Amino acid sequence: MRVVSLINSNMICETSSIYALHYAKAFTLKLSLVHIKENDKLSIIDKVFADIKKLAASLDVEVELIIYESFKELEQLILDKNIDILFCSTKHERPLFEQSFAKRVIQLGLRVDLAVVKVVKFAGAMSIEKIIMPIRGHQLSVKKFTFFTAFVNAYTATAEIFSVDEIKQHPAAWLDAKAVKIKLQEVTFHLRHYFKLAVMMKMKFSLRHSYALIEGDELQSHIARNSFDLAIVGGHHKKSIFHHHPIEALFEKPMINTIYFIPFNDDV
Secondary structure, eight states, X not given: OEEEEEOOSSTXXXXXXXXXXXXXXHHTOEEEEEEEOSSOOHHHXXXXXXXXXXXXXXXXXXXXXXXXXXXXXXXXXXXXXXXEEEEEEEETTSOTTSSSHHHHHHHTTOSSEEEEEEESOGGGGTOOSEEEEEEETTOOOHHHHHHHHHHHHHHTOXXXXXXXXXXXXXXXXXXXXXXXXXXXXHHHHHTHHHHHHHHHTTOOEEXXXXXXXXXXXXXXXXXHHHTOSEEEEEOOTTGGGTOOOHHHHHHHSOSSEEEEEEOOOTTO
16 A cells, blocks of 8 residues: 655645655555646656655655656556555645645545645644644544544644534533533543544543534634644545535634545445
8 A cells, every 4th residue: 555645846745745754654655756747847846755755764664756747647546556545735825625736636536535735834744742633523433533543643642632512502501511521421432432442552632522602713712722733624525525514614714734634435
């Protein structure tokens, strides 16, 4: 298996490639940096490859550079090789679903998990101490937890799962400490198997729960108060272009580097 990171003349791709490199390190996988020729300057591509190759050597990860003429060749690579995940990047001030390189990649519907990195801080991928993964209630897939775990282990970071429930009918509920405690117990019960897995992997993470009138605002506020370095946000492979929920607002207006993880849906 291998990890693929798409690179172009925009230097933000170096940041997403560093995340891809650490992910590859976590699973002892090879990293392929893939460039699709368009109007990019190859001198910049060479620099990105040189930087990543140097870091890869220090992490003992094998890395290669592949240059393709079109996305068709990328699609064929994914069909021919056992690709674990595909990383790409997008600017933090650009809406994810505006016409962009990242959107084009999503629209290809490639048979592979996607990790779209929204870059706020260029050097943010070099060192990470605190990672947050927001979820709605107790909704957490095995795929997303595995992705989250890879980064926690790769960076030896402090990890938090932040559970949020949006208040609709009872605005005063979020002030009720007893209600919050009961809800946290419920979320912990539903996530109990993840806690067991974490123990087996010698990984520690904390669980926080909050009620909020506006889910996205609560997430932003929590991140600001606790100085996280990276956020992991989950999405849907085919629905992501049109589907939107409050947690995704964190990705649209990120305060920190955010990875939008879109697992491929085998049922689609």
